[in-house]
């Protein structure tokens with residue numbers, strides 16, 4: 024592969040939509056960036072880049088497995104000279120008390136060295152802000168937002184110092200907004216104070232991109248930070264400001280050059296935003312709502328029904344296939360079959376449908392949902408993505424190049440991202 028130059032930034036993302044969100048942010052900030060699926064195999068051809076985002080599907084798995092995957096990715100990045108590693112987590116801090124943000128941060132700190140790790144999921148462009156350690160989604164505290172009903176990671180505590188402490192071996196402190204407002208040296212002083220009292224991580228407040236630029240500059244003092252795309256923006260700005268990266272023309276338009284073939288949209292996200300986007304799509308495209316009870320009883324038959332639906336319509340235009348359901352229906356299904364079993368089986372069915380669609384010539388595919396995107400991209404065996412134009416904050420067009428059968432354009436939408444017209448906007452940019 025051609026990652027011959029020293030990487031300025033190495034990123035380990037805990038899901039694939041999150042990775043594309045981060046790759047989008049870094050690209051827009053002037054870093055030449057590529058998103059790989061898993062740790063790249065030796066010999067994978069990649070362009071010259073400043074940053075690599077290694078996508079893992081580790082957000083909702085056991086901590087020890089997530090730690091092993093993250094360490095593996097970090098070793099690969101460090102071997103390419105990455106001076107700093109960003110562990111990319113969700114801007115809504117998706118994780119239960121058994122979650123792995125704490126264990127992975129602890130393990131990466133042990134591997135990389137350094138003092139307390141700065142941790143912030145703030146991403147102001149999408150309404151995620153952190154104040155006094157509490158995460159807000161728009162104007163709602165996390166625990167009152169739709170994230171309280173997430174199918175896999177219901178978020179019921181907005182205080183991230185508490186949430187991270189419950190998952191961590193080392194203590195967790197707070198660097199508040201008043202400190203950030205006083206600038207980089209004040210943040211450094213507070214970080215060192217926390218280090219002196221043995222804290223391993225610090226949740227750091229941020230309510231605007233200017234805060235993240237300060238945080239990015241301080242984070243670069245050390246080898247590791249943990250956060251969402253907002254922190255990626257801060258790190259990218261600091262790398263450019265310090266002259267370590269010369270901002271590149273991003274060339275995103277060329278990445279989205281047409282690939283032809285039919286188009287499809289698959290949704291496994293049950294988030295409020297995705298449910299609204301699906302309602303808007305009903306007016307534009309044929310939409311099949313999967314019968315999840317039938318799917319759990321006989322997945323093969325439900326997948327065949329979905330592919331027959333597509334067969335009858337694909338030549339006329341894009342089709343939409345969705346398992347998405349309201350929190351009440353999700354809760355009822357989980358009560359009958361168990362949370363993990365439902366999530367896994369629905370994801371696998373959507374991956375089967377994606378494979379069937381690809382066999383039918385689909386070359387443009389939009390997927391809604393992080394876990395869902397992980398299952399689909401794994402099934403399609405995509406090794407890496409180049410980053411194209413932004414469809415909505417946090418969601419770029421992606422090009423999977425060098426695949427047998429030709430290039431493919433995809434968009435991996437975080438369940439919570441995008442406005443009502445997201446699907447139409449995505450297809451408009453995908454030729």
Ligand SMILES: Nc1ncnc2c1ncn2[C@@H]1O[C@H](COP(=O)(O)OP(=O)(O)O)[C@@H](O)[C@H]1O
Nearest residue numbers: 174292294346348366369370392393394395438
């Ligand atoms: N009707 C449904 N009932 C229960 N769970 C569902 C249903 N449809 C999808 N799921 C599961 O919900 C989870 C949604 O997670 P994900 O794809 O990450 O979306 P998001 O990006 O909104 O977090 C997946 O595990 C998916 O398989």
Ligand SMILES: O=C(O)[C@@H](O)C(=O)COP(=O)(O)O
Nearest residue numbers: 040041044113114393437438
């Ligand atoms: O930071 C974010 O919100 C996204 O980049 C992200 O990780 C979204 O995850 P999913 O909602 O599970 O797609």
